[in-house]
Structures are given as structure tokens and as C-alpha cells.
Amino acid sequence: MQALSSIIPLYFYHTNDLHSHLEQWPAAVSFMEKRRHFHEQKKESAFFLDIGDHADRAHPMTEATRGKGNVTLINQAGIHHATIGNNEGITLSKEELESLYDNAEFKVLLANLFNEKGERPRWATPFDVLETKEGIRVGLIGLTIPFYPFYSELGWDIRDPVEMLPALLEEVRAQSDVVVLLSHLGYPQDEEIARQFDIDVIIGAHTHHLLKTSVLLNNTLIAQCGKNSYYVGQIKLMIDRETKRVMKKEGAAVDVSKEDYHPQTKALLKQLNDEAAKVLNSPIVELPYHIPVSWTEPSLFADLLAEAIRDWCEADIAMLNSGLLLESLQPGSVTLKDLHRLCPHPINPCLIEVNGAVLKETIAAAFTNKMIHLPLKGLGFRGKILGRMAFSGMEVEVEEIEEELHVKDITVRGMPLDPDGIYKLGTADMFTFGPLYPGLSHSTSKKYFMPEMMRDVLADKLKKDFQ
Secondary structure, eight states, X not given: OHHHHTEEEEEEEEEOOOTTOTTSHHHHHHHHXXXXXXXXXXXXXXEEEEOSOOOOTTSHHHHHHTTHHHHHHHHHHTOOEEOOOHHHHHSSOHHHHHHHTTTOSSEEEOSSEEOTTSOOOTTEESEEEEEOTTSOEEEEEEEEOOOHHHHHHHTOEEOOHHHHHHHHHHHHHTTOSEEEEEEESOHHHHHHHHHHSOOSEEEEOSSOOBOSBOEEETTEEEEOBOSTTSEEEEEEEEEETTTOOEEEEEEEEEEOTTXXXXXXXXXXXXXXXXXXXXXXXXXXXXXXXXXXXXXXXXXXXXXXXXXHHHHHHTOSEEEEEGGGOOSOBOSEEEEHHHHHHHOOOOOOEEEEEEEHHHHHHHHHHHTSHHHHTOOOOBTTBOSSOOOOEEEESEEEEEEEETTEEEEEEEEETXXXXXXXXXXXXXXXXXXXXXXXXXXXXXXXXXXXXXXOOHHHHHHHHHHHHHO
């Protein structure tokens, strides 16, 4: 019995990638609250963590509060530590991110983000070392994925997390019995880190992997619990009280979708949503007529957005998919809420240089049924299908052959497209990431406009045209 009692449990509960699917959050909080009371009754140590992308400006509450409402929800949930994801990091302006955690009641762990002076944000600490009541020292480190061009455009210096890890681990390991990495880097990167470094647990995020049973790799336990908080992660370490060594590691993603809603969280969420509605009901313009959008046919609204992006980016031409617009614009008062509802994506304008041959190839691909009807998930897109391309500064003539659209002719300002010419193209940032249109992603000249999103550019265009 003496030997058995020398082994003590240590628990971690974790959420990741809620993406402001706030209707599910009260259920996740209810589960965590029950587990907190359970461990308190048993006098066991338990930590509650969030691994980033809790906020997502696709939700009106997050949009109106610029993520501060999410921080309020994390406070109320009793989270001890969190790190940030790319939605916190690169969808807010520098000033908004600097003030995001002003009222946080939890510690934000983030080792690889710095300002132009080489200093971390005032709310960020690279790691924290805590001692449990049983005398176990737990070292927690936070890292986020380095989307270099985006952070740079916002005025941040984001650094390679893997390059920073050796020095961090040396410092933390010297003070800790257990080392846990809060990683918003993605599961493949977590696997690589587990192979290279001595870390007890990696709690992951970003790639939305649902590891119903945590993975043990090179004696590192890797956990991640999908997205939208339909699951909450639970990790249990068994530790020898005398030697402070971890004797056993196990973890699982627990389905919390059927949990009763936490009443206080539900009430807080309603309050935040009500406050957000007041902010977003601010009128932008009075629209004199209906501006329709179609995802499969040419449409006035898609053309208007393409024109807005060409002007905003000071481009020669612009090309955008109509699926970015979820609804037509109705006549009458247009509010911030309207534009957020019909263009919710955290997608930024981008200016790239592309040669004519690549542009022609890209446009031809864009008119295939496969691309028009592509049910895209990810890359910031929050719509249904990619939709037909709209253009500004160029004319594209197509013909239908055997139920497929084929490009007949492309002119730029009345002149035939020059296959050897270089064009400045205004478009959506998601087309520069690789899988959709490789020719655009290979451009060596890319400028991202941050933190403006498509709806911000649209608001500016409507004010110019209709005020």
C-alpha cells in the first residue's frame, strides 16, 4: 500500500480551436466545472488550458469586441493558462492584439512573438513553472505557428518556434519535474518536436486533429481534440512522489456535446451577444437599389467587390471568387452587421505579381465546374462553395462546351493578355497559400494588406459609391 500511495495523479484539461462556435462553449465549460469539483473533492491537482483560436471574427460577438468577449468567456471558464492561435495573432491589428488580454485572469504563454523592439507583448510570458500541493513542479511553454508575412505586415516579429525550443527547454527543464508544451503549431509539427526533444506532453491545436486517444511518440504524449469544443481533452499523468518521475501517461478527447449548458456561461454569452449586436447595428450607407450576387453566374455584387479590391490594392487587375459573398445586398440601410453576415471570412486583400501565362492558366482552371462548385473548407473561407470568378480591369469571354465553361479570350484594358507580361493582381490571400491555384502561390512578389478584411474593403467601397 505504501508503494501505491507514493504514485500520485496529475490532470490536464484542454480546449483548442473553438473558432467562436460559441453555442458549444457552455457545454464544454459545464464538463470542466464538474471535473474541477471532482478533483477538488479528491484533493488532486488539475490544470485547465486553452491552446488558441478560441476567437474567430466570423462570429459577430468576436467581431464587435475584437476578441475581448472571448477573453471574458475564458476568464469565466476558469482557464489557468492559454496560448494564442493565428486567429488571435493575425486577424487583429497590432493595437488590438496588444490590448486583447488587458483583462485576462489567466496567463498567456507565448515564447515566439516579439514587437519591433525585440520585446514580447506585455501580456505574454514564454513559460510558467508551477508547483502542485504535492510538490510536483510543472513547466508550461507556449508557442504559436509563425505565419511570417502576415505578422510582419502587422508590425510583429514572429520567430521560428523550433529554433527557440532548445534554449527554452534547457531553462524550463532545470526548474521542472514535468514539461508540457502548449502548441498551436499543428499535429505534424508536434510529431517532429516529439521526435527531436525531451518533452513529457504536447497539447496541440491548429490542424483540428481529433485524437480520441492521445498518441505516445518517443515517450512524449501528444494530445489534440478537434475543433469547436465538441470535445475536451483530458490527460492523466501518474507521478512518483519521491523521485518526481512520470511513471505513466494517458489522454483522451472526451465528447462533451451532450453536456448540459453551464447556466452562468449561457447568461454571459447572451449578454456579450446583446452588446455586440448594438455595436454592429451601426449604419454604413443607405443603398438605393438591390445588388445581387450569384455563385454560378456573373453578378453585380461580385463585380463590385472585385473593383473594390483592385482600387484598394492599386492593382492593374483584380480577380475574386463570388463565394466570398454569402448573400445579395438589399436596398435600404446597410449596417456593419449586414456586411459581417454576408462576408464573414478572416481573409485579407493581397497584391501579387503574376505573368500572363500563369494568369491565363489560373483563369482557365477557375472556370471549371470543379472549382466553381468546390465546397472549400479552411484557408479562412467561411462560405459554402468557391463560386464563379469576378474580374476588374480585365474581360474574360467564355463559352460552354459539354456543360463546362471554357475561356475563349482574355483582354486587359482592351488589349489581349500578354503571356510574357507581368501583371499586378489584386486578389484574396487564400489564393496565395498553394492548393487552390499553385501558379498564384508561386509568385515571388506578394503584399498582404493587414488587418483589413474583405468586408472592410467592401464597406469603404460602399461609402465611396453611395454616401
